[in-house]
Amino acid sequence: xxxxxxxxxxxxxxxxxxxxxxEKETREQAEIEARRISEDIDEQIRQERTVLKKKKKPVKVLxxxxxxxxxxxxxxxxxLQHARREWAEERASWRIxxxxxxxxxxxxxxxxxxxxxxxxxxxxxxxxxxxEYLSDSDDETTNHEIVYHFSDKHRFMQRRLGPLxxxxxxxxxKLGPESQxxxxxxxxxxxxxxxxxFQLLPKRPSRDxxxxxxxxxxxxxxxxxxxxxxSARPQRRSDSDHDEITDxxxxxxxxxxxxxxxxxxxxxxxxxKTKIEDSPGFFLDDIDRIVSxxxxxxxxxxxxxxxxxxxxxxxxxxxxDSNGKEWLLYDVGGTRSLRVAWASYFDDVDAIIFLCxxxxxxxxxxxxxxxxxxxxxxxxxxxxxxxxxLAKTEIILFLNKCxxxxxxxxxxxxxxxxxxSYGSRKNDTVTVMKYFQQHFKEILKxxxxxxxxxxxxxxxxxxxxxxxxxxxxxxxxxxxxxLRNADLL
Numbered sequence: 001x002x003x004x005x006x007x008x009x010x011x012x013x014x015x016x017x018x019x020x021x022x023e024k025e026t027r028e029q030a031e032i033e034a035r036r037i038s039e040d041i042d043e044q045i046r047q048e049r050t051v052l053k054k055k056k057k058p059v060k061v062l063x064x065x066x067x068x069x070x071x072x073x074x075x076x077x078x079x080l081q082h083a084r085r086e087w088a089e090e091r092a093s094w095r096i097x098x099x100x101x102x103x104x105x106x107x108x109x110x111x112x113x114x115x116x117x118x119x120x121x122x123x124x125x126x127x128x129x130x131x132e133y134l135s136d137s138d139d140e141t142t143n144h145e146i147v148y149h150f151s152d153k154h155r156f157m158q159r160r161l162g163p164l165x166x167x168x169x170x171x172x173x174k175l176g177p178e179s180q181x182x183x184x185x186x187x188x189x190x191x192x193x194x195x196x197x198f199q200l201l202p203k204r205p206s207r208d209x210x211x212x213x214x215x216x217x218x219x220x221x222x223x224x225x226x227x228x229x230x231s232a233r234p235q236r237r238s239d240s241d242h243d244e245i246t247d248x249x250x251x252x253x254x255x256x257x258x259x260x261x262x263x264x265x266x267x268x269x270x271x272x273k274t275k276i277e278d279s280p281g282f283f284l285d286d287i288d289r290i291v292s293x294x295x296x297x298x299x300x301x302x303x304x305x306x307x308x309x310x311x312x313x314x315x316x317x318x319x320x321d322s323n324g325k326e327w328l329l330y331d332v333g334g335t336r337s338l339r340v341a342w343a344s345y346f347d348d349v350d351a352i353i354f355l356c357x358x359x360x361x362x363x364x365x366x367x368x369x370x371x372x373x374x375x376x377x378x379x380x381x382x383x384x385x386x387x388x389x390l391a392k393t394e395i396i397l398f399l400n401k402c403x404x405x406x407x408x409x410x411x412x413x414x415x416x417x418x419x420x421s422y423g424s425r426k427n428d429t430v431t432v433m434k435y436f437q438q439h440f441k442e443i444l445k446x447x448x449x450x451x452x453x454x455x456x457x458x459x460x461x462x463x464x465x466x467x468x469x470x471x472x473x474x475x476x477x478x479x480x481x482x483l484r485n486a487d488l489l
Contacts (some may be wrong), residue, residue, distance in 0.1 A: 002402030058316075058326040059482045060344050064384060065350035065355035066376055067308070067366065068280050070400040073461040074353065075315055075331045076303045081468055082317045082327075087302075094297045097305045098290060099249060103164050105468075106256055108276060109265065109284075110161055117150050117158075146271055148264060157262075160255045167248055175307070184207050210482030234301040234365035245272070246293060253291045260284045275411075278404050304462045309333045312341055325479065335367050339380075346387065350485070351394040351478040354384060355461075358436045362418045374419070381440060386447040394481045395444075395454045396474055399436055403460040405429060433458055 015027065063071040079087050104234070223295060259265060269276060273294065276282060283290060283302065297305070313331040330345050360373035381397075384390060406429045409415075415432055416422040425431050437456055455477065461467050 005413055056330045059351075059478060060328045060330070060349045062330045062332070062342075062477060063351045063355065063396075064332065064342065064352055064380070065084055065334055065357075065400075066373065066380060067259070068306075068376070069334060069355040069357050070398065070459070070461040071331050071334060071355055072309055072313075073303050074398070074467070075313070075329055076356065077461060077464060077467045077471060078327075078329055079315065080299055080303070081471065082319050083315075084439060087299075091297055094302045094305055095295060096171060096174060096245075097307050098281075098283060098297055098301055099245065100168065100175065101306055102287070102290065103168045103171065103249075104278060105258065105279075105282060105284045106161060107168055108163055109259060109269070110158060110164075112268060112272070113154060113259075113265060114158060116148060116260045117154060120150055122146060146267075148268060150264060154262070154264065157255055157259050161252055161259065163248055164252060164389065167245055170245060172433065184269075213485040215469060249291050250293065253287065256287050256291070260287065273362070276409070279306075280304075299464055300462070303464055310338070312345070319475070336365070337367070343389075346389045346393075349390075350482045352384065352390065353396045353398060353474070354381060355398045355400045355459075356440070357401040357404075358399045358433070359401040359408060361405075361415060362408070362413060372418075378439075378443065382443050382447050385444045386449065388449050391449040392452070394478060395452075396477070397440055397456045398455065398459045398461070398470075399433065399440070399456060400461055402429070402433065402458050403463070405432065413456045 015024065019027070063074055067298075175199050250312055253397070276284070283301075283304075289295070290297075301336075308329055310333055315329045315331065317327045317329060319325055319327060330349075332342055356377040357373070360377075363373045365373055366373045368386070384395070409427060409429050409432065414427055415435075416427070422432075422435060425435060437458075440456065447453075455474070457470050457474070459467060459470055
């Protein structure tokens, strides 16, 4: 055997020149054993890496439901419980959103008042001391004739609060498309991701920081968020922080209170089918508290605030009570035109939280007034349950806005007038909730590709305390399923 004297490595591993056959056999056996040990170590490292990879795989949860069903409020409840630092950093930014909600509330009342006053003036009775008229009952009023007594005070409030319309435009420009509600849609399908010829949309690439959004309310807040170098602790605003919007709101504060508390205005609003109190982002009962230079939004204010989700929000949360497990929560836009993006997130989620607002049995979609909202939720639920991609995915159903359902029933709304199949059942909150619960169960049973357990929770997700308890149960269930699928439980 020729050995190169110029290669030290070859010299080091070469067998001794005077090696006996027995020594050679011993050396070769040692080499075999060393190779076996090395391969065992490599295999152990590979297995440990596989287990580590499984451990690092985040829990993925998809929030589904129509627009205004409570998906973003649920996401905010997750953040409130498990991402307090980000929550504190965003707190000041929500002030502008809450002011937009309040201004929209006022403008909506002004629009209703203006319409009623115009009708009254056009039908003014000869000899009347004030402005009186008989309402020509439309789909927003009752069917009996109603007499309203308007005065100069109401016209003054209209003029005094007129600047709020331009304030609404300024706030919407500040926040971008997320501040605009959809009033129409080109999509004729409740479930465009089920349509023939449907193609999956690509997922947007993830970013390095904790919140990823494609035109969702998170990106709107980024425009308003204070510098990361600034303290996250609430601080009293100095005079230099008083912006023009706050100045106008403070100047209009007393008139806003007078408008909302006015008996005639309350009479007009009480005869409309759609109650402004039931709308997302309702803050008219909080005018005195929130219209202030040193106002800082409370946790409850932030959860109640309404800002539309335009794209898909990805929110990363590390839960300390889950041994530092990372969770990815996806909040998707719920209007019909945005649902086409849903299916791109179906393939690798651990669980779906589906939200249906059961208080909306008498309402229509904002983007398509021909469609009943509850019927739209039924179609969505059926599609999710029948999806073969989601056949093994855990599904949690939130029958949401139970508080608003209870209020509607207390006001005397009859379920059977809007849902004929409800029949002669008792028109009380508990019976109605059980009816909806059974109906959703039947849809799952009939359309699921394979039988699977699922969980139903009655919720009012703007109630942060009750929702925290619900989410604790939901999180434990989802985590157990995730670990079982990763063979770690």
